[in-house]
Amino acid sequence: MRANKDIKSILFAGVGGQGILRASDIVCLVMMEAGMDTKKSEVHGMAQRGGCVTSHVRYGRKVYSPIAKKGVVDILVSFEKLETLRYLDFLTPQSTIIVNEKEIYPPSVNLGDAQYPGNIFETIKNIFHLVKVVNASDCAVKAGDIRTENTALLGVLSSYLQIDLSLWEKVIRKSFPEKTIAANLKAFHMGRMS
Amino acid sequence: MKSLMSGNEAIARGAYEHGVRFASGYPGTPSTEIIETFAVYDGVYAEWSPNEKVALEVGIGAALAGAKVLVTMKHVGVNVAADPLFTVSYTGTNGALVIITADDPSLHSSQNEQDNRNYAKFAKIPMLEPADSQEAKEYIKLAFDISEEFDTPVFFRTTTRVSHSKSVVALEKPKSIGDPTSIQFNTAKYVMVPMNARVRRLEVEKKLQKLKEFADNFSENKIEMNDPEVGIITAGMSYNYAKDIFPDYSYLKLGMVYPMPEKLIRTFASKVKKLYVIEELDPFIEEQVKAMGIHIIGKEVFPYTNEFDPGVIESSLKGEKTRALRLADLAIPPRPPNLCPGCPHRGLFYVLGKLKAFVAGDIGCYTLAFMKPLEGLHSCICMGASIGMAHGMSKALRGKAKGKVVGVIGDSTFIHSGITPLLNMSYNKSDAVIVICDNRTTAMTGMQEHPATGYTLQGEKTKEINFTELAAALGIESVHVIDPYDLKSTRTVLQEELLKSGPSVVISRRACVLFKRREKDERKPLKVNADTCIGCKTCVSLGCxxxxxKKFDDEGAMERKKRSKKQKGVAFIDDSLCTGCTVCQQVCKVGAIIER
Incomplete structure (x- = not known):
């Protein structure tokens, strides 16, 4: 049985408020500009109030499902360290993981009822060949706007995708208010070079 | 021109391209963005109505005047609108009327998982169901055409994945249809007294027969013949999931899920060896196919509950689990949704939690207060239920209810369906206390306006309903306004009201921290003075x-000065998140929380 093998899947994961939906929108728009079929999916509403947020982006010749099944995601972009672990079953050992160094404590850890897992990077590096650890808030601060953390992570992602840089810049320019475009582009390039 | 659109945006766009200029609805995930997108198009009338029943009645009125009307709601909203719904199929719609029901398989943001395809059959209304954004834009036009051609309301069903996933849509030029409206009298058709309704009842059945024939030739009920070994009947997003995994099987994709195309189904069934039906939630298609005497495999292998994904379809159809990567024995702390930093609900529910009362809750962000550590809310059934339930519980408990029963409802939810049960409380001499959490907006669905915000959907100033005056007009004599950032007065007022006889209303007023018109106040993030903190965890118990x-050993700061032998750690405030609401400062017994 021939499944839709030519479809690529990227999974974004993190915590509500980290700019995950905007970031995944940008990737989808870039793929559209590059002439591919593309779909994305995430859940809005109650789930977003500080809870886990994921967004699937898929692209290729003809995309049917906007969500990837477990075990087929090519790249996981994790905006928060711990959230990486929650979605490993979407990956294969050949998948790439881009992970932000940021730690956001879940309520049970804040209350002292649970431990924030240690050795996360070591754990995933033992399974996956390609784990890229990024300090996105560092990029964002240097870019002059702490809210550009998501764009910095997109910059990292862009270095793993064969898409013309000008398309990324074009979509980023269209996706943010005039006065934050410069900072976003700067954060993007810092991520891309990191 | 191509555009990346969500299903909801595509519905709004399609309706506009097709000449629709009138829409009403009530916000509800996953339907909300349809009206928000539609409202900014040129020359349209769009409104947030106070609830779905009103929205539908507004829509019916506009349709009878000849307009093409879009009415939107989430699945449980159709329950509220069910009363007019079941009779508008009798009167017909004159102009055109399409009702969006946005279902929520997996209950991402809902209190139940009802399958509203059943409403199509129950109310005798045809239903279309798109699978992605391009289809959403095309199908909405077809839905309006069907409504006009058959003089019937038409249901348009989405699920969360269709409404909120984005895909590429080809835009077309909007067409202008001029002004189709006029007053048309037709009492035999529009006055549903028994003598007229009996006649219209027959018309409904005739219409359904015609719609069945229409379904057999409907362009969006499509057979895709590939491998004849396996045939799949499916509709909506399930089609995409199935195509993702099994692109080589044969398909009958239903664009219209009610009424079903019997001839087409028989033709398809005769062409394939093994027939499956893939549908989320109820066996809606399955039961109808089985009633035709056709052997089909459905819920024997596919789940009844939760939304599907390609993996669910693969493992159900193959009868084997997909192998997935898992880390053995790794405890991953859960991350449930939580009230935001500085959320005004936090102070209120902290106080309510301490009062040891039964708090009948309602639908909104504040429902999250049921969780640890606040645990200040004890029921949630549907919009408006808090008030009726608090009253009923208080009456049943008689004397034992004294000081122990509270109903809590948000401002938008109170407007939606809290006014009638509050009237009931004064009429039937209730003793319960009702708290209206007035955060000045419909926060949960993303900051929509409502009659008590004083602004319309388009942001125009309008009459602002005053809750204090409204409660008084409903016969509530004791009405108080509190600030939930002020814990002391919040507790005092609630305690006093609980002990009083007769119904009372407490308006807990403080704008949502995410609210756009929130008054700018110069609050600064707070910090914990680690030398004063005794590690009692009271502030931590706010769940902010x-x-x-921070345990001392976590920090590697064993030499840190302990205030007592038993002290195990200190509290810590992340200044990048703190809004300076001071609620934690007020609960700290030793004054360890201070300004930065």
Missing amino acids: PPISW
């Missing part, structure tokens, strides 16, 4: 995201 607990 910036406040965490």
Whole structure:
């Protein structure tokens, strides 16, 4: 049985408020500009109030499902360290993981009822060949706007995708208010070079 | 021109391209963005109505005047609108009327998982169901055409994945249809007294027969013949999931899920060896196919509950689990949704939790207060239920209810369906206390306006309903306004009201921290003075995201000065998240929380 093998899947994961939906929108728009079929999916509403947020982006010749099944995601972009672990079953050992160094404590850890897992990077590096650890808030601060953390992570992602840089810049320019475009582009390039 | 659109945006766009200029609805995930997108198009009338029943009645009125009308709601909203719904199929719609029902398989943001395809059959209304954004834009036009051609309301069903996933849509030029409206009298058709309704009842059945024939030739009920070994009947997003995994099987994709195309189904069934039906939630298609005497495999292998994904379809159809990567024995702390830092609900529910009363809750962000550590809310059934339930519980408990029963409802929810049960409380001499959490907006669905915000959907100033005056007009004599950032007065007022006889209303007023018109106040993030903190965890028990607990050994700061032998750690406030609401400062017994 021939499944839709030519479809690529990227999974974004993190915590509500980290700019995950905007970031995944940008990737989808870039793929559209590059002439591919593309779909994305995430859940809005109650789930977003500080809870886990994921967004699937898929692209290729003809995309049917906007969500990837477990075990087929090519790249996981994790905006928060711990959230990486929650979605490993979407990956294969050949998948790439881009992970932000940021730690956001879940309520049970804040209350002292649970431990924030240690050795996360070591754990995933033992399974996956390609784990890229990024300090996105560092990029964002240097870019002059702490809210550009998501764009910095997109910059990292862009270095793993064969898409013309000008398309990324074009979509980023269209996706943010005039006065934050410069900072976003700067954060993007810092991520891309990191 | 191509555009990346969500299903909801595509519905609004399609309706506009097709000449629709009138829409009403009530916000509800996953339907909300349809009206928000539609409202900014040129020359349209769009409104947030106070609830779905009103929205539908507004829509019926506009349709009878000849307009093409879009009415939107989430699945449970159709329950509220069910009364007019079941009779508008009798009167017909003159102009055109399409009702969006946005279902929520997996209950991402809902209190139940009802399958509203059943409403199509129950109310005798045809239903279309798109699978992605391009289809959403095309199908909405077809839905309006069907409504006009058959003089019937038409249901348009989405699910969360269709409404909120984005895909590429080809835009077309909007067409202008001029002004189709006029007053048309037709009492035999529009006055549903028994003598007229009996006649219209027959018309409904005739219409359904015609719609069945229409379904057999409907362009969006499509057979895709590939491998004849396996045939799949499916509709909506399930089609995409199935195509993702089994692109080589044969398909009958139903664009219209009610009424079903019997001839087409028989033709398809005769062409394939093994027939499956893939549908989320109820066996809606399955039961109808089985009633035709056709052997089909459905819920024997596919789940009844939760939304599907390609993996669910693969493992159900193959009868084997997909192998997935898992880390053995790794405890991953859960991350449930939480009230935001500085959320005004936090102070209120902290106080309510301490009062040891039964708090009948309602639908909104504040429902999250049921969780640890606040645990200040004890029921949630549907919009408006808090008030009726608090009253009923208080009456049943008689004397034992004294000081122990509270109903809590948000401002938008109170407007939606809290006014009638509050009237009931004064009429039937209730003793319960009702708290209206007035955060000045419909926060949960993303900051929509409502009659008590004083602004319309388009942001125009309008009459602002005053809750104090409204409660008084409903016969509530004791009405108080509190600030939930002020814990002391919040507790005092609630305690006093609980002990009083007769119904009372407490308006807990403080704008949502995410609210756009929130008054700018110069609050600064707070910090914990680690030398004063005794590690009692009282502030931590507010469950505010910036406040965490650091054990001394975690920090490697064993030499840190302990205030008592038993002290195990200190509280810590993340200044990048803290809004400076001061609620934690007020609960701290030793004054360890201070300004930065």
